[in-house]
Amino acid sequence: MAGKKNAMDMDNLKDSIVQSDHAVFVGKSIYREFVPHPEIPWVNLTILMESRKKGDEKQNGIVGKILSRQNTSMLVPIVELPNCQAGVIFIKESIYGNHLTKYKLLENHAFSVALGEFQMNHNVPQIATKATIALINVPFELPNELVDTILGNFFEKPRFIYRNNTYSVNLIEDVLRSSCFSRHHHIFSRLKKLHFRCVSLESKSNSYENHAIILKNCTSLQQISSVNLSVPKQRLNDLAFANICPDGLKKYFDALRGSLEPFLNERRASLLAARNIHPTFLLHGERGCGKNSLVTALASSLGIHLYSVDCAEIVSSISAQTETKLRLVLAKSNICHPLIICLQNFEEWIFIFCSIQVFGVDSEGNDDQRLIGALQSELIEIFSKSDHGTIFLIACSNRREIKSTIRRLFLDAIEIEPPGVEERYQILRWLHTVYTMRHDVFNEKDCKGVQVFSTRWGRLHRETDRAFRGVAEKTIGFLYGDLKTLYVNGRKSGWESGYLTEEHFAGHLNEMQEQFSDSMGAPKVPKVLWDDIGGLAKIKDEIQNSIGLPLRHVHLMGGNLRRSGILLYGPPGTGKTLVAKAVATECNLNFLAVQGPELLNMYVGQSEQNVREVFTRARSAAPCVLFLDELDSLAPNRGVAGDSGGVMDRVVSQLLAEMDGMGNDGQKQIFILAATNRPDLIDPALLRPGRFDKLFFVGPCITSEDKLAVLEAQMKKFNLDKSVKLKKIAEMLKSEMTGADIYSICSNAWLSAVRRTIAATKGGKSQLDELTGKSVVVCMEDFKNAIGKFVPSISKSDLDYFNNLRDNFGS
Numbered sequence: 001m002a003g004k005k006n007a008m009d010m011d012n013l014k015d016s017i018v019q020s021d022h023a024v025f026v027g028k029s030i031y032r033e034f035v036p037h038p039e040i041p042w043v044n045l046t047i048l049m050e051s052r053k054k055g056d057e058k059q060n061g062i063v064g065k066i067l068s069r070q071n072t073s074m075l076v077p078i079v080e081l082p083n084c085q086a087g088v089i090f091i092k093e094s095i096y097g098n099h100l101t102k103y104k105l106l107e108n109h110a111f112s113v114a115l116g117e118f119q120m121n122h123n124v125p126q127i128a129t130k131a132t133i134a135l136i137n138v139p140f141e142l143p144n145e146l147v148d149t150i151l152g153n154f155f156e157k158p159r160f161i162y163r164n165n166t167y168s169v170n171l172i173e174d175v176l177r178s179s180c181f182s183r184h185h186h187i188f189s190r191l192k193k194l195h196f197r198c199v200s201l202e203s204k205s206n207s208y209e210n211h212a213i214i215l216k217n218c219t220s221l222q223q224i225s226s227v228n229l230s231v232p233k234q235r236l237n238d239l240a241f242a243n244i245c246p247d248g249l250k251k252y253f254d255a256l257r258g259s260l261e262p263f264l265n266e267r268r269a270s271l272l273a274a275r276n277i278h279p280t281f282l283l284h285g286e287r288g289c290g291k292n293s294l295v296t297a298l299a300s301s302l303g304i305h306l307y308s309v310d311c312a313e314i315v316s317s318i319s320a321q322t323e324t325k326l327r328l329v330l331a332k333s334n335i336c337h338p339l340i341i342c343l344q345n346f347e348e349w350i351f352i353f354c355s356i357q358v359f360g361v362d363s364e365g366n367d368d369q370r371l372i373g374a375l376q377s378e379l380i381e382i383f384s385k386s387d388h389g390t391i392f393l394i395a396c397s398n399r400r401e402i403k404s405t406i407r408r409l410f411l412d413a414i415e416i417e418p419p420g421v422e423e424r425y426q427i428l429r430w431l432h433t434v435y436t437m438r439h440d441v442f443n444e445k446d447c448k449g450v451q452v453f454s455t456r457w458g459r460l461h462r463e464t465d466r467a468f469r470g471v472a473e474k475t476i477g478f479l480y481g482d483l484k485t486l487y488v489n490g491r492k493s494g495w496e497s498g499y500l501t502e503e504h505f506a507g508h509l510n511e512m513q514e515q516f517s518d519s520m521g522a523p524k525v526p527k528v529l530w531d532d533i534g535g536l537a538k539i540k541d542e543i544q545n546s547i548g549l550p551l552r553h554v555h556l557m558g559g560n561l562r563r564s565g566i567l568l569y570g571p572p573g574t575g576k577t578l579v580a581k582a583v584a585t586e587c588n589l590n591f592l593a594v595q596g597p598e599l600l601n602m603y604v605g606q607s608e609q610n611v612r613e614v615f616t617r618a619r620s621a622a623p624c625v626l627f628l629d630e631l632d633s634l635a636p637n638r639g640v641a642g643d644s645g646g647v648m649d650r651v652v653s654q655l656l657a658e659m660d661g662m663g664n665d666g667q668k669q670i671f672i673l674a675a676t677n678r679p680d681l682i683d684p685a686l687l688r689p690g691r692f693d694k695l696f697f698v699g700p701c702i703t704s705e706d707k708l709a710v711l712e713a714q715m716k717k718f719n720l721d722k723s724v725k726l727k728k729i730a731e732m733l734k735s736e737m738t739g740a741d742i743y744s745i746c747s748n749a750w751l752s753a754v755r756r757t758i759a760a761t762k763g764g765k766s767q768l769d770e771l772t773g774k775s776v777v778v779c780m781e782d783f784k785n786a787i788g789k790f791v792p793s794i795s796k797s798d799l800d801y802f803n804n805l806r807d808n809f810g811s
Contacts, residue, residue, distance in 0.1 A: 020076075020077050020159065020160040020161075021092055021094040021095070021161075021165075021167060021168075022045075022074070022076040022077065022092070022094075022095060022160060022161075022162065023076060023077045023078070023079050023092065024043070024045060024076050024077075024078050024079070024089055024090065024091050024115070025078075025079050025081050025084065025089075025090040025091075026078060026079075026080065026081070026084060026088075026089055026090070026115075027080070027081065027084035027085065027086050027088070028080060028082065028084070029086060030086075030087075030089070030115070031078065031080035033117075034078065034115050034116070034117050034118075035078060035080075035117075035118075036117070040118060040124055041077055041078050041079070041080075042075055042076070042077055042078065042118045042124060042125075043075075043076060043078045043115050043116060043117065043118050044073050044074070044075060044076075044115070044116035044117070044118060045073065045074050045075075045076045045091075045095075045113055045114075045115060045116075046071055046072070046073045046113065046114045046115075046116055047071060047072050047073075047074075047099060047111055047112075047113055048071050048111055048112045048113065048114060072099075072103075073116070074162070074211075075118070075125065075211060076095075077160060078115075089113060089115065091113070093232075093234065093235065093236055094166075094167070094168065094232055097166075097232035097233050097234075097303075098162075098165045098166060098232065100233070101166070101230070101232070102164065102165075125160060125211055125212055125213050126203035126204070126205065126206070126209060126212050126213070127203065127212065127213050127215050127218050127219065128201050128202060128203055128209065128212035128213060128214050128215070128218075128219045129202050129203055129204055129218070129219060129220065130200075130201075130202040130219065130220045130222065131161075131198065131200070131201055131202075131212070131214050131219055131220070131221050131222065132198075132199040132200040132201075132222045132223075132224060133151075133196045133197065133198055133199060133221065133222070133223055133224070134196060134197050134199050134223070134224050134225065134226060134227045135147065135194070135195070135196045135223065135226040135227075136166070136195040136196060136197060136226065136227060136228070136229050136231060137226045137227065137228050137305075137335060137336040137337075138191060138194065138195075138305060138336055139305055139306075139307035139332040139335065139336040139339055140187055140190070140191050140307075142187065142194075146180070146184055146187075147194075147223075149180050150169055150171065150194055151169075151196075151221070151223070154169045155214055155216060155219075155221060156216060157216075158213050158214065158215045158216070159213065159214045160211070160212075160213050160214075161198050161201075161211065161212070161213075161214060162198065162210065162211045163198050163199070163200060163201050163209065163210055163211065164197070164198065164199075165197070165198055166195055166196070166197045166229070166231065166232055167195065167196055167197075167198070168193045168194070168195050168231070168232065169193060169194045169195070169196070170192070170193055171188050171191060171192055171193060171194060172188075172192075190308070193231075195229075195231045195232070197227065197229065199224065228336060228337050228338075230302075230303040230304065230338060231303050231304075231305065232303060233300070233301055233302065233303040234300040234301060234303075235301060237433075237434050242430055242433040242434050243297075243430070244297045244300055244301055245293075245294065245297035245298070245301070246290060246293060246294075246297075246426075246427050246430045246431075246480060247426035247427065247429065247430045248290075248419045248423035248424065248426045248427035248430065248480065249290050249293070249294050249416070249423075249427075249480065250426075252294055252414060252416050253294055253297060253298060253301075255414055256281065256283070256294070256298055256414055257298060257301065257302070259279075259281060259411070259412055259414075260279060260281075260298070260302065260391060261302075263278075263279040263389070263391065264302065264304075264338065264389065269389070273383065277411065278379070278383040278392075278411065279390075279391040279392065279411065280379065280392045280393075280394075280409055280410045280411050281391075281392070281393050281394070281410060281411060281412050281413070281414065282393075282394050282396070282399060282402075282407070282410040282412070282413040282414070283295070283393060283394065283395045283396075283413075283414050283416070284395070284396045284397065284398065284399040284413065284414075284415055284416070285397070285415060285416030285417070286397055286416075286418070286479060287397050287479075287481075288479040288480060288481030288482060289416040289417075289418070289479045289480055289481070290416060290479070290480035290481065291344070291395040291416060292308070292344065292395070293480065294416070295308065295340065295342050295393060295395065296308075298340070299340050304338045304339065304340050304389075304391070305336050305337075305338065305339045305340070306339075306340045306342065307329070307332050307336075307339060307340070307341050307342070308342040308344060309329055309341075309342070309343060309344065310344045310345055311343055311344065311345050311346055312345060313325075314326055314329060314343075319370055319371055322371060323370065323371055323374045326371075326374060326375065326378070327374065327378060329341065329343070330378045330379070330382060333382050333385075333390040337389050337390060338389035338390070338391075339389070339390050339391070340390075340391045340393060341390065341391070341392050341393065342393040342394070342395060343393070343394050343395070344395045345395070345396065345397070346394045346395065346396040346402065347396040347397060347398055347399070347401040347402055372403070372405055372406060375406070375409070376409060379392060379409065394410070399413060399415075400609070417620070418477060418478075418479060418620040419478075419479070419480070419483075421472050421473055421476075422472075424471075424472040424475055424478065424483060425468055425469060425472035427480060427483050427484075428468040428471060428472060428483060428487055429460065429465075429468060431483070431484060431487045432460070432464065432468070432487070432491075432500075435487070435488070435491060461498070461499040461500075463499045463500070463501050464499045464500045464501075466501075466502075467500045467501045467502045467504070467505065468500075470502045471486070471490075471502060471505050471509065474509060475509065476590055476620070476621045476622075476624075477590075477617065477620050477621045482512065485512070486505060486508055486509060486512060487505075489505075489508040490504045490505040490508055491504075493505075493507075493508070527585060528578055528581035528582045528584075528585050529582060529585055529586065530582050530586060531713065532578070532582065532713055533575055533578050533579065533582055533713060533739075534701075534706070534707075534708075534709035534710030534711065534712060534713035534714070534739065534742075535701050535705075535706035535707070535709045535710050535739070536575060536579065536698065536706075537709075539568075539579060539696050539698060540579075540582075542694075542696060543566065543579065543583055543696070544586075546566060546694060547566075547583055547587055547625075547671050548586075548587055550669070565659065565671075565672035565673065565674060565691055565692040565693070565694075566671070566672070566673050566674070566692065566694045566695075566696065567631070567673075567674050567675075567676065567679065567682075567687070567692040567694070567695045567696070568580070568673065568674070568675045568676075568696050568698050569675070569676050569677065569678075569679040569695060569696075569697060569698070569805070569809070570677070570697050570698035570699050570802060570806075571677065571699065571700060571738060571794050571798065571799070571802050572677055572738070572740070572793070572794075573738035573739060573740025573741065573793055573794075574698040574699060574700060574738045574739055574740070575698060575738075575739040575740075576629075576675035576698050577593075577627070577629060577675060578739075579673075579698065580593070580625060580627040580673045580675065581593075581627075583625055583671075583673065584625040587623075587625075589623050589624055589625045589671070590621045590622075590623065590624040590625070591624070591625050591627065592614070592617060592618055592621060592624055592625070592626050592627065593627045593629065594614050594626070594627065594628055594629070595629050595630055596628060596629060596630035596631055596632070596633040596634030596635075597630060597633050597634075598610075599611055599614065599634060599651070600633075600634070600647075600651070604647075607647060607650070607651050608650055608651060608654040611651060611654045611655055611658060612654065612658065614626070615658040615661075615662075618670050619670065622669055622670050623669040623670070623671075624669075624670050624671070625671050625672075625673060626670060626671070626672045626673070627673045627674070627675070628672065628673070628674040628675070629674075629675050630675070630676065631674040631675065631676040631682060631686075632676045632677070632678045632679070632681040632682050634651065634655070635651070635652045635655055635682055635683050635686055636648055636652070636681055636682070636683065637681065637682070637683050637684070638652050638653075638683050638685075652683050652685070652686070655686070656685055656686065656691070659672065659686075659691045660690075660691075672692075674692060679695065679805060679809055680805060680808075687809075695809050697802075697805075697806040697809070699802065699806070700736045700737055700738045700741075700794065700799070701736070701737055701738070701739065701742065702735065702736055704727070704730045704731055707730040707733050707737065707742065708726055708727055708730040710739050710742045710743075711726045711729060711730055711742060711746070712726060714742065714743055714746045715746070718746070718750065718778055719774055719776060719777050719778065720777070720778055720779075721777050721778060721779035721780065723779055723780045724778065724779060724780050724783070725780070728780075729780075729783050729787075732783075732784070732787055733745070733787065734792060736792075736794070736799055737792060738793060738794060740793065741790070741792055741793055741794075744790065744793075745783070745786045745787055745790050746786075748785075748786035748789070748790070749778055749782040749783045749785070749786040750776065750778055750782070752778075752782040752785055752786060753776050753777060753778040753779065753782045754776050756782070757775060757776050757777070
């Protein structure tokens, strides 16, 4: 009768079986094989341990049996899924984690599982009359009524649990009531899961049940004192066949995890602590590079609690208040461990006066010894408690801003660099896997070859894969956060078609590049063609041979044969900047333009740092053309400048050092172009071979053919009268004119035509109903008037001066 009564109870639980963390998911054939009675959908899940190695075969008898790992069996609910891959059993990651914890196995321990039919002579799980649980401490203050609400909602439905297992409660709005979620949003925005451990289970027939069902109004739930324990490790992202860490950040994840693991081993941690080696690490990289995602994934994979706080929440205009808040943050290690304490945005503390100050520096710019000492003493006190297992992390955007007295507190510093093409492609694939949350994740055609707990989910639609490849090549300089924003926007645009293409990302990509180009320095290929530049045929050929040849024949160009830089010099207005942009367009390179005076700063050391950041940005954007305009203002002759601090001398030295280091990485093709009107003012060290080893003189148009070429380039968007003959106009121009002069004449001619068209319309001589740009027709008379009034921008003496420079510098 007891078996029948339990079977009747199970009928009421049928709809809630999937809620169990121990449920297994199988296809139709396996379900029918192991579940002969659908009213009792339970099976025995046997975990088969890996056999001992050959070298251990000599350990037999009693010793061998003691040391060997025995197979274990557990009763679990089974769920049938249509279209599930045949021969595969899907289990939840929590089963895997609890099994490793229970038997103290390593994470890479190999085992397999097998199903066994539930025998009718066995009792189905009992309804627990009493269940005792213990919450696992978290680094947040949770009111008692909030804990009661969370547990009440979790056990609203029947739950099948095992004794001595750890369970997770997802703290999301769908699980909690909306009013509760909004009232405690400051907690739920940082705490995503609450964990508890089942201590004991009692039923009417047994006071020490191994497993049972907790049923509302039938089970008395008792909560005892909270405990400090590790939480279940998470290797996979929720509801997705993907690593918990973004694939493009995997190398940093492995490096940081490898540094932390010795401190999580009790014996090794004691040895390290005896030598005053403590787990303090500095994680630095540009904003949006993925520091927060990396630390979150690290904590989940290690089963460690994470307490992350922005330093803006700690800072105060009074050092004593800042010190008190800092102590409160670090005191979290006393109430919850193991624990990772992460201070974000460490280098910037924003005061109420909207000024930015570096941690450890007071308002007057001096070292704040009180605050630095407080941080150091608190860390010493934390690590003196060897049983706590606390890890201290600091995340910042620029470690150079952190005082050396603080930097020496860290055991290691890990820098997250901008991702390369392959890393950006991997990040996009990872985001696609996570965000898609495939509804057909168990479909045979999609899961073919994917093992349980496999982290290699590689099937993509051909068009989507091609789109990710194209986007990865076009997003040079983009960080993890930028790629995430781009993917989310692109997915909204094209997910209805079932796959993504480059067109779905094109509009959002252009918009992001335009928005971030000034603030972030995101390089973008300009749209300037050789046809847009009139004349300069010789310079075009020379530059093509200097830059185009290495790009077309990379395998033939040795690392020592690469040209470092090209200097364009000549009178103003001759088209030097246009030539640099055309090089980037024709060679399909990114273009990063910097005006020399933009890099100069009044603060000591800031100008040199600006030079370093420009070259760093160029390296991340490779292949790239770095164009330095007005080079004479950035790199004048050393020892000549009148600044008392020697700023310009240091800037020139920094520029020389950066150019010498360009050839260290043969895989990154960076071409430096510079322009100047006065090459004689530039420091001679920059003009030697290996730096700016090729100088091209960009002079005014002398021949009628050169002037005609410039006119043809300018006239592409003009509506010309039939009487206009460009060749005749070229002959009317003065002997030596720059491209800017010719452009000015064309512009004045067009304005003359505009005034004439407006006057004709007002006088009633025109039949046009509406005036547009196409209504303006430029005639020969307009050009004659413009040429007659034009005054050349370069005098005869200036031309003689530049001709002398050409004779001295060549080309």
